[in-house]
Amino acid sequence: MADTMQFDLVSPERRLASVQAREVRIPGADGDLTAMPDHSPLITTLRPGILTVVSAEGTTDYAVTGGFAEISAAGASVLAERAMPKGEVTAADMDGLIADATSEAGEAPAEGKDAANKLVADLQALKAALGL
Amino acid sequence: MPSLKDLKNRIESVKSTRKITKAMQMVAAAKLRRAQEAAESARPYAERMNAVMSGLAASVGGSDSAPRLLAGTGGDQTHILVVMTAERGLCGGFNSSIVKLARVKAAELLKAGKTVKILTVGKKGREQLKRDLGSHFVAHVDLSEVKKLGYDNAQGIARDLIHRFDAGEFDVATIFFNRFESVISQIPTAQQVIPAKFDTEDGEGASTLYDYEPSEEEILADLLPRGLATQVFTALLENGASEQGARMSAMDNATRNAGDMIDKLTIQFNRSRQAAITNELIEIISGAEAL
Numbered sequence: 203m204a205d206t207m208q209f210d211l212v213s214p215e216r217r218l219a220s221v222q223a224r225e226v227r228i229p230g231a232d233g234d235l236t237a238m239p240d241h242s243p244l245i246t247t248l249r250p251g252i253l254t255v256v257s258a259e260g261t262t263d264y265a266v267t268g269g270f271a272e273i274s275a276a277g278a279s280v281l282a283e284r285a286m287p288k289g290e291v292t293a294a295d296m297d298g299l300i301a302d303a304t305s306e307a308g309e310a311p312a313e314g315k316d317a318a319n320k321l322v323a324d325l326q327a328l329k330a331a332l333g334l
Numbered sequence: 335m336p337s338l339k340d341l342k343n344r345i346e347s348v349k350s351t352r353k354i355t356k357a358m359q360m361v362a363a364a365k366l367r368r369a370q371e372a373a374e375s376a377r378p379y380a381e382r383m384n385a386v387m388s389g390l391a392a393s394v395g396g397s398d399s400a401p402r403l404l405a406g407t408g409g410d411q412t413h414i415l416v417v418m419t420a421e422r423g424l425c426g427g428f429n430s431s432i433v434k435l436a437r438v439k440a441a442e443l444l445k446a447g448k449t450v451k452i453l454t455v456g457k458k459g460r461e462q463l464k465r466d467l468g469s470h471f472v473a474h475v476d477l478s479e480v481k482k483l484g485y486d487n488a489q490g491i492a493r494d495l496i497h498r499f500d501a502g503e504f505d506v507a508t509i510f511f512n513r514f515e516s517v518i519s520q521i522p523t524a525q526q527v528i529p530a531k532f533d534t535e536d537g538e539g540a541s542t543l544y545d546y547e548p549s550e551e552e553i554l555a556d557l558l559p560r561g562l563a564t565q566v567f568t569a570l571l572e573n574g575a576s577e578q579g580a581r582m583s584a585m586d587n588a589t590r591n592a593g594d595m596i597d598k599l600t601i602q603f604n605r606s607r608q609a610a611i612t613n614e615l616i617e618i619i620s621g622a623e624a625l
Binding site: 210212213214215216217230231232242243244245246247268269270272274279281283284 | 382
């Protein structure tokens with residue numbers, strides 16, 4: 203069994219990471235999950251959270267907001283709407299995102315209300331987790 | 335016959351025009367490189383997105399529960415044309431070629447008795463379409479303040495489109511932009527984005543059987559708006575690169591034309607100066623002979 207897999211983290215604007223990873227911890231919409239080599243093929247959506255990549259060089263954390271992850275036996279790729287290395291996120295960034303999400307939640311139709319409110323809560327949790 | 339002074343002024347003014355067009359060409363070249371890089375780095379995301387979506391769309395598409403963004407409203411009475419052009423001119427046929435394509439499409443639809451709505455992105459297209467299709471305008475997106483195109487800009491446009499779609503304002507959305515082929519060739523392209531269409535050429539998405547978390551439908555419902563934003567973003571970036579490419583070649587032509595003009599005017603100037611000198615000499619000589 204291979205002990206590393208190809209991991210790509212891409213956002214619409216750039217490719218943030220492309221490394222051989224031992225494991226990747228992904229904040230899935232239905233709960234966190236860890237992808238390791240030879241994982242069964244899976245596609246999941248993401249919630250805002252911290253994505254951790256463990257590779258030979260060490261552990262790297264990224265803050266991601268929505269998007270999705272595609273995991274197969276050979277590797278994992280995460281397509282995040284917004285992704286930044288943990289250290290580069292500022293409190294102002296997060297506040298902006300939270301404000302956007304909050305106003306969105308206010309306008310959301312009844313059936314989308316829960317999802318929109320959850321997004322706000324997830325963003326706030328992410329902010330807290332980042333220690334901002 | 336223009337006087338020597340006039341010619342001299344003329345040459346000077348063409349020379350400064352040449353300086354300006356040369357500078358614009360170089361600026362466009364630098365911007366083109368940046369625009370190409372941006373388009374390049376956006377590509378992996380768009381490709382993956384497309385692959386996953388086409389896989390999903392193939393498996394869900396047939397069922398009744400398929401989201402409306404994919405299945406459409408069932409009608410095709412109202413069309414919205416999203417015409418993406420530049421904010422500035424002086425880029426050759428760049429804006430006109432998109433406008434022309436959009437105009438042909440609009441005429442076709444109107445002839446078939448459909449309702450046409452137009453959303454313009456970029457000032458130049460709006461100006462050109464205003465006269466004959468102005469009554470069909472529904473909105474305009476101004477990107478003149480935007481220094482660097484970001485995903486946010488695309489997301490804004492996509493969100494606006496989805497709002498309108500949900501409100502039942504249109505059935506089919508098509509985006510018009512220039513696909514960047516090379517500096518000298520940009521291809522005006524019309525791409526239908528709602529209901530979503532995918533290239534199914536690479537069977538990669540379909541060959542692996544994925545588990546989906548949450549369900550396929552939910553993922554698809556979540557992904558379709560993102561997919562739309564990605565398509566708009568790709569189109570904007572392609573358009574950005576095309577604009578700079580078109581401007582670069584237009585300015586290159588202008589610089590060359592100015593050079594030719596200067597050569598011609600210089601010859602004319604030299605000839606008239608020589609003629610004046612010859613004239614003077616003849617006068618002196620014939621004056622001396624007369625004595």
